Amino acid sequence: MRCDDSSPFNVIPPAVVALSVLIAGLEVMFQLAAAGILGGQDGVGWRIAALTDYAVRDDVWEWMLANRNFRPDELLRFVAYPLLHGGFVHAAFVVVFLLALGKLVAEAFSSAAFLAIFWISALVGALAFVTILDSRPALVGGYPGVYGLIGAFSFIQWVGLRGTGGSQFRAFQLIAILLAIQLLFATLYGQYGDIVADLGGFVTGFLLSFLLSPGGWHRFLVKIRRR
Known part of the structure; x- marks a missing residue:
C-alpha cells in the first residue's frame, strides 16, 4: 500500500498558485502588522498607507485629467490595487475564487492567458x-x-453549450446571480462603484477569451483577412 503524499497545489497551474500566494501573503503581512508582530508601532498603519498609495481613487483620476499629468506612480494604482484588500475576509474570498476559476481558465487556455485576463x-x-x-x-x-x-x-461554458445545442444563456447564470447579490447590497448602502468595476472586468474577460482561447487569435486573423 503506497501513501499518496502529493500536494494539492500540484494540480493547480503555478501561475495561479503564485498569484494566490502573493495576495494571501500580503494580507497575512498586514494582519501580523496590525497585531503588532511586524513593524512595531509603525506596522499598524501599513495597510492604510498601502491603500492610500495604491487604491484607485476617483479624485486622483480627475486630478490627472484636469492637469494632464499622468504620473507613473499614480498610474501604478491601476495594476497594483488588485493585490491589496480591505481585510482578511475580502482577501480570502478573492483567493478562493482565484484558485477555483484560475485553475479552470489556465488549464483551458494557458497560464499566460490566465494572467492576461x-x-x-x-x-x-x-x-x-x-x-x-x-x-x-x-x-x-x-x-x-x-x-x-x-x-x-462563462465563455468556456458558452462554447460548450453551443457545441451541444444547449441554451447558451445558461453560461451566464453565475454572473447573473453574483450581480443580483451585489446590486442588492449596493442598493442598501448606496455604493455602485464596485458593481461597475466588476461588470467591466466580466465583459473584458469574456471578450478577451475570443482572442486568448486556443486558436482564438488564428480565428481572429482569418476573419480580418476575409474582410
Missing part, C-alpha cells in the same frame, strides 16, 4: 470605475480581475 480585466474595471461613476470610496481588491475570470469561465 486577470490583470487586463482589473485594469478595464478600474477605468470603468473612475470614468462612469463619481464614486467617493476607493476601489481596492481583486474582484474586477476575478470577474474577468468569471467572464472567461
